[in-house]
Amino acid sequence: MGDKWRVEVDRSVCIGSGMCIGSAPDDFKLDAGRQSHPRLEILDSSDGIMEAAESCPVEAISIVDAESGEMLFPPE
Template identity: 80%
Template sequence: MGDRWRVEVDRSVCIGSGMCIGSAPNDFKLDAGRQSHPTAGETDASDAILEAAESCPVEAISIVDASSGATVFPPD
């Protein structure tokens, strides 16, 4: 796993459950429409972000290694 990740939220899938914010409050925010979005386009790899992606009830969060482009989450 690389040191930097690109985190994306598929806003067409996100239901605004807030699970991501519970796991990684510094890395996700809800907008006025209760849609989640990452606080940064690229961030340090962290267990909290991976936990947020794994806990999303609709699997709206994807994580890509910023240097290699390899998918970190969801697993293949």
């Protein structure tokens, strides 16, 4: 896995559970409508971000290796 990840949240799926904030508070934020957003377009890879994606109850978070374009989560 690369050192940089492109993290996206499908806001049409996000239910605003806040699980991502609990796992990676420095990397995600909730807007006024309780929709999750990554704080930056490209983030440093971290266990917290992967945990956030894996713990999202509706799998709204996707992670792509920013260098290779490989889909890291969800698994294909």
